[in-house]
Structures are given as C-alpha cells and as structure tokens.
Amino acid sequence: MAVTDAAIDSIKDMIISGELAPGDRLPKEADLAERLGLSRNSLREAVRALALINVLDVRQGDGTYVTSLEPPLLLDALSFVVDFHRDDTVLQFFQVRRILEPAATAMAATQMKDDDIEALRKILDSLPAEPSVEQLVANDLEFHQRIAAGSGNAVLSSLIESLSGPTTRARVWRGLTQEGALGKTREQHVAIYEAIASHQPDIAMAWATVHVAGVEEWLRQAL
Missing domain, CATH: 1.10.10.10 (Winged helix-like DNA-binding domain superfamily/Winged helix DNA-binding domain)
Incomplete structure (x- = not known):
C-alpha cells in the first residue's frame, strides 16, 4: 500500500x-x-x-x-465523476434512474407533509400553458428533485440529484423531437402528484416507473 x-x-x-x-x-x-x-x-x-x-x-x-x-456533501464528489459521462452511457443513467426514482416516489407518498405536497403542486402550476423546451425541462428537474427530497432519505435524494446532469440533454432532445412530449410529461406529473397527495405509494411508484421508462424507451429508439 x-x-x-x-x-x-x-x-x-x-x-x-x-x-x-x-x-x-x-x-x-x-x-x-x-x-x-x-x-x-x-x-x-x-x-x-x-x-x-x-x-x-x-x-x-x-x-x-x-x-x-452529511450525504449531500460527500456525494458531491460523485457529481464531479458523473460529469465525465459519455453520450453512449446516458441510457445506463436512465436505467439507474428507473430503479431509484420510483422507490423515492413511493417513499415520498408516505413521508411528504402537507406543506411539501402543496409546494409540489405549485411546481406543476408554475409551468406555462405553452412552455419552451428549456422551461419544461427545468420544471421537470425541479419536480423530481422535490420528490426525491420528500423521500426523507438524504442519501437517495443526493444520488438522484447527481444523476440529473447526464439525462438533461436527452430530456431537451426529447422535448424538441417527440410529438406530444409536453402533454405526456404534464399528464404523468399530475398522476404522480395525485398519488403522492393521496398517500398511495404503490400507485406513485407505478406512475414514476412509467414516466422514467417512457423517456428511456424513446431514447433507446432514437439512438
């Protein structure tokens, strides 16, 4: 040594x-x-x-x-490493998101307080009727980060946040090229929100899986 x-x-x-x-x-x-x-x-x-x-x-x-x-501080180094990802590994980041985010969403459905759920609703309401792709992606990132934080698990939240960077460009690409991407995102976000607001972890997990897997599948076909 x-x-x-x-x-x-x-x-x-x-x-x-x-x-x-x-x-x-x-x-x-x-x-x-x-x-x-x-x-x-x-x-x-x-x-x-x-x-x-x-x-x-x-x-x-x-x-x-x-x-x-604290986990967010120690896992900050992971974000530095993640920034060196190559475009051909972005699908792998989505696969990890598909494992982690549904679990965090289910936890949020049992952990989030009324004030935090209301804040999640305000994120949905803040999106303009006809947003730019950049506004849609920024709103999407904020929505998912709020849910991850609402899981009550700082390690899980930090891991999910560190994975946001490599998938941002793919989200923008989808918004620019896939017909109906805005409508799908809105619909699925509302379904996730409603499951969390009604404290139904199984339904929240299912919708989060559909949401992330849909983007992953689109990207797989696009590549």
Whole structure:
C-alpha cells in the first residue's frame, strides 16, 4: 500500500472509530504525523485527498477540520465523476434512474407533509400553458428533485440529484423531437402528484416507473 493511501486509511479509521467526530479539528500536523508514523509530506497528501472529497475542510490559518459528513456533501464528489459521462452511457443513467426514482416516489407518498405536497403542486402550476423546451425541462428537474427530497432519505435524494446532469440533454432532445412530449410529461406529473397527495405509494411508484421508462424507451429508439 502506498504511504499516502496508508495515511488516508489512518485518518479514516480515526473518524470511523469516533475519535474524530464531524466538526472536530485534527491535531497539529507534526503531532499527528508522529503519532501515525508518517512523514509530514505523506500526511499533507492524505489531507489534500480527503479535502477533495469533502471529508476534511482545510481552513488557512486556522487548521483542518472534519466536515459535517452529511450525504449531500460527500456525494458531491460523485457529481464531479458523473460529469465525465459519455453520450453512449446516458441510457445506463436512465436505467439507474428507473430503479431509484420510483422507490423515492413511493417513499415520498408516505413521508411528504402537507406543506411539501402543496409546494409540489405549485411546481406543476408554475409551468406555462405553452412552455419552451428549456422551461419544461427545468420544471421537470425541479419536480423530481422535490420528490426525491420528500423521500426523507438524504442519501437517495443526493444520488438522484447527481444523476440529473447526464439525462438533461436527452430530456431537451426529447422535448424538441417527440410529438406530444409536453402533454405526456404534464399528464404523468399530475398522476404522480395525485398519488403522492393521496398517500398511495404503490400507485406513485407505478406512475414514476412509467414516466422514467417512457423517456428511456424513446431514447433507446432514437439512438
């Protein structure tokens, strides 16, 4: 194992064991390096690597701290990786969406409070009668992000949000080329909303599956 990898594992073990909790400041560099049996250069490299994935927060002139370790923060690094997708992998992102989003929608149907459901309704109502493709896609993204957040599971919500980027261009493409795309999107969004509002998780899951699978199937044929 490379020395830097060993240093990363040592810091990770301190966090996992509870010796370092979210918000804690790491010991001084010289003290920590001596304790772990590492060179200060190796320790610095480990700290840089952990800072890049939002595990550590390096504050100039103050010290190095463990971050909140909240899922949205840690999964932010996934969004960076996802941005490097190729066009020929976009179908795979839709396949993952088809697995995750129906589950999140079913959870939202049991978890969302009245105020959040009303906010979801306002997203639907905010779409103009004859929206541009860009307005339709933006509304679609906001609608699904609100549902994912309503699942009550921060990890699931963050994963779904990180998958939005690679599928946005396909959504725009569909809006421009598929006849009736606007009508289908509106109809399915309303059905999903009504299932959530009436707290029917099975129906909400079914409509979410139909919605995502429909875009996936269109893209499969288009490609």
